Amino acid sequence: xxxxxxxxxxxxxxxxxxxxxxxxxxxxxxxxxxxxxxxxxxxxxxxxxxxxxxxxxxxxxxxxxxxxxxxxxxxxxxxxxxxxxxxxxxxxxxxxxxxxxxxxx
Amino acid sequence: xxxxxxxxxxxxxxxxxxxxxxxxxxxxxxxxxxxxxxxxxxxxxxxxxxxxxxxxxxxxxxxxxxxxxxxxxxxxxxxxxxxxxxxxxxxxxxxxxxxxxxxxxxxxxxxxxxxxxxxxxxxxxxxxxxxxxxxxxxxxxxxxxxxxxxxxxxxxxxxxxxxxxxxxxxxxxxxxxxxxxxxxxxxxxxxxxxxxxxxxxxxxxxxxxxxxxxxxxxxxxxxxxxxxxxxxxxxxxxxxxxxxxxx
Numbered sequence: 001x002x003x004x005x006x007x008x009x010x011x012x013x014x015x016x017x018x019x020x021x022x023x024x025x026x027x028x029x030x031x032x033x034x035x036x037x038x039x040x041x042x043x044x045x046x047x048x049x050x051x052x053x054x055x056x057x058x059x060x061x062x063x064x065x066x067x068x069x070x071x072x073x074x075x076x077x078x079x080x081x082x083x084x085x086x087x088x089x090x091x092x093x094x095x096x097x098x099x100x101x102x103x104x105x
Numbered sequence: 106x107x108x109x110x111x112x113x114x115x116x117x118x119x120x121x122x123x124x125x126x127x128x129x130x131x132x133x134x135x136x137x138x139x140x141x142x143x144x145x146x147x148x149x150x151x152x153x154x155x156x157x158x159x160x161x162x163x164x165x166x167x168x169x170x171x172x173x174x175x176x177x178x179x180x181x182x183x184x185x186x187x188x189x190x191x192x193x194x195x196x197x198x199x200x201x202x203x204x205x206x207x208x209x210x211x212x213x214x215x216x217x218x219x220x221x222x223x224x225x226x227x228x229x230x231x232x233x234x235x236x237x238x239x240x241x242x243x244x245x246x247x248x249x250x251x252x253x254x255x256x257x258x259x260x261x262x263x264x265x266x267x268x269x270x271x272x273x274x275x276x277x278x279x280x281x282x283x284x285x286x287x288x289x290x291x292x293x294x295x296x297x298x299x300x301x302x303x304x305x306x307x308x309x310x311x312x313x314x315x316x317x318x319x320x321x322x323x324x325x326x327x328x329x330x331x332x333x334x335x336x337x338x339x340x341x342x343x344x345x346x347x348x349x350x351x352x
Contacts, residue, residue: 013160077287
């Protein structure tokens with residue numbers, strides 16, 4: 001069955017808003033449950049890590065440039081580059097690596 | 106404070122927010138562009154990409170949803186994936202609600218919740234004193250349009266740009282993800298271990314028969330719930346640690 005893109009977008013928007021609005025509008029006190037607090041704390045890091053690897057390697061034309069971008073991303077984020085600079089460093093790495101692979105190797 | 110002074114203060118807060126939102130917006134723009142390429146692959150038009158970004162403004166959440174849409178996933182899968190990828194905003198929303206002044210008109214709660222993103226939350230919570238909704242609105246007004254326009258342009262220009270540029274831009278999103286999870290991993294050994302485990306399990310899940318057949322977004326939800334759930338059971342956070350990391 002074909003699905004409607006606008007319904008997809010509506011669902012994405014509604015879920016995104018409810019997640020952000022429910023605590024802000026309902027919660028006057030912090031969540032006490034230790035498991036939920038810990039789970040919510042770990043979720044962003046785990047999700048982002050799961051989404052990054054191995055997807056970054058398959059995103060580029062050559063897996064080698066993807067691996068290099070991963071390495072550069074980890075290094076630049078470790079030394080404290082901000083979000084924008086880390087993203088740009090990864091892009092430039094892939095661009096340079098693929099240029100070398102295409103024309104020099 | 107007299108009403109006139111209050112209006113003046115609020116105007117100044119909006120102006121400061123507009124200014125502080127600008128560098129964030131430029132960062133968003135570059136990343137949104139690569140998100141637009143993903144949106145295009147999922148079959149979205151430029152307007153639909155724009156709309157999704159205005160309504161969601163969540164890089165990871167939108168990215169997961171787009172990959173699911175590309176796989177013709179069910180509405181429930183998209184809702185679940187959006188929930189899991191954005192679950193962290195619940196925590197941020199909790200934190201912001203704690204910083205709101207008891208005198209703040211209630212309407213600012215549902216309104217300021219619209220654009221709780223990693224960065225906008227970061228600059229709003231970092232300000233001294235009570236949460237200032239007007240500062241938050243100002244920052245959202247510059248950052249979010251750049252995010253949405255970037256997405257639309259990514260959809261449009263994704264097929265105009267040479268393959269080498271698209272390939273390079275496609276890692277911008279992952280670069281942004283790394284900028285979010287690497288710094289805390291440096292400070293916290295548990296998070297560092299979780300990152301390594303997540304990489305390993307995600308890789309294994311992508312090559313194992315049967316499991317690799319499951320849509321990428323759904324695999325992400327399953328792995329996140331398992332890994333973060335196990336971590337929460339084995340390594341529950343202590344209160345003082347949380348205060349440290351929020352401070």
